[in-house]
Amino acid sequence: MKFMTFNIRHDHGPQSLRESFTSAEVPESLAGEQPWAIRKWKVADTVLLWSPDIVGFQEPEHHQVIDLQSLLHDEYDWVGAGRNDGNEDGEYCPVFYKRELLKVNSWKTLWLSEAPETPGSKGWDASHPRIANWVEFERKSDGSKFTLLNAHFDHQGVESRRGAAQLILERVQANPGLTVLMGDLNSPEDDPGYQTLTGGGDTDRNDTMHCLEELNDRLKLDYATKTGEPVRTSGPNATMTLPTHRVMRPGQILQNLRGNTDGNTDTTFVDTRYELATRLNKKPGDTHATMSGPLGDKNTFTSFGPGDPDQGNAPRRLDYIMMMKHQNVTVRRFGVLSNIFDDNLYISDHRPVVAELEW
Numbered sequence: 001m002k003f004m005t006f007n008i009r010h011d012h013g014p015q016s017l018r019e020s021f022t023s024a025e026v027p028e029s030l031a032g033e034q035p036w037a038i039r040k041w042k043v044a045d046t047v048l049l050w051s052p053d054i055v056g057f058q059e060p061e062h063h064q065v066i067d068l069q070s071l072l073h074d075e076y077d078w079v080g081a082g083r084n085d086g087n088e089d090g091e092y093c094p095v096f097y098k099r100e101l102l103k104v105n106s107w108k109t110l111w112l113s114e115a116p117e118t119p120g121s122k123g124w125d126a127s128h129p130r131i132a133n134w135v136e137f138e139r140k141s142d143g144s145k146f147t148l149l150n151a152h153f154d155h156q157g158v159e160s161r162r163g164a165a166q167l168i169l170e171r172v173q174a175n176p177g178l179t180v181l182m183g184d185l186n187s188p189e190d191d192p193g194y195q196t197l198t199g200g201g202d203t204d205r206n207d208t209m210h211c212l213e214e215l216n217d218r219l220k221l222d223y224a225t226k227t228g229e230p231v232r233t234s235g236p237n238a239t240m241t242l243p244t245h246r247v248m249r250p251g252q253i254l255q256n257l258r259g260n261t262d263g264n265t266d267t268t269f270v271d272t273r274y275e276l277a278t279r280l281n282k283k284p285g286d287t288h289a290t291m292s293g294p295l296g297d298k299n300t301f302t303s304f305g306p307g308d309p310d311q312g313n314a315p316r317r318l319d320y321i322m323m324m325k326h327q328n329v330t331v332r333r334f335g336v337l338s339n340i341f342d343d344n345l346y347i348s349d350h351r352p353v354v355a356e357l358e359w
Contacts, residue, residue, distance in 0.1 A: 009039070012061075018061065030345040128154065169197065294334045339352070
């Protein structure tokens with residue numbers, strides 16, 4: 001099942017009409033922040049091209065959600081509410097899902113505050129009300145159930161991010177099965193929000209560029225196993241790899257041990273970027289094609305480029321897809337997608353993040 005999280009940027013700008021179905025003249029230059037009337041088309045096209053089964057958006061106002069509903073309605077239904085009143089006022093964290101694949105058993109909005117059931121409540125040192133959209137899904141193909149939270153943490157309040165993370169952890173402990181958390185958490189990996197959710201930072205142990213030699217050795221081993229022809233491993237201590245032997249470098253042994261022990265799958269979340277099944281860590285007997293490592297950029301917040309007041313805060317990794325109680329779940333694909341093209345149009349100041357989970 002493919003998940004996408006995408007902060008699509010609110011439509012508060014001076015050029016915004018703040019109405020659905022508006023059009024705009026195309027400017028001579030598409031650089032910088034363009035109004036939603038221009039950006040919405042490629043936001044929707046991104047979803048349609050990558051075809052996630054579930055996509056969680058952050059920041060849209062009501063008129064933006066209605067535009068997305070109109071653009072995606074052939075495949076997707078959605079649930080969500082505005083953060084200010086639990087109805088239509090304020091930014092949403094809507095969850096769009098493929099109606100042919102999934103059934104919503106229940107959903108609610110959780111305010112990330114000391115009063116989580118009170119619409120519009122602000123928590124701790126937050127600058128705005130912050131929410132998580134909580135959805136109980138059932139997969140139509142097999143009846144399996146899982147919980148999804150689509151969240152947007154505060155961009156200023158450090159204690160708010162910590163408190164939001166603690167609140168979510170407390171609330172999901174009672175869930176019997178898989179829980180997926182995604183969204184713009186406004187938390188770099190060293191931030192209390194991320195640290196609280198995951199129990200600590202992680203490392204790029206599955207980054208392609210960090211593992212080139214080991215990846216190449218594994219490729220040779222796979223070839224030898226399939227063809228019966230011996231091949232030689234790389235490096236100064238090269239050895240002959242026979243089809244019945246697996247060369248394990250000291251660093252790879254440590255990596256595999258870490259892969260088997262990282263994280264408590266019942267009490268904290270794991271970051272799907274670091275749980276991606278690659279050629280180096282996939283389980284014995286797994287015959288699926290695997291990626292060499294996460295695709296695309298690591299950072300997810302870009303700003304709108306030169307002239308954007310937030311450019312000094314970019315780039316940073318703020319957007320995540322995480323999971324808990326995932327013992328029987330494999331992360332098959334992970335990538336961070338582009339948000340700018342050769343016409344210089346930024347479709348948002350965040351990049352979309354995609355993860356494919358199998359269970």
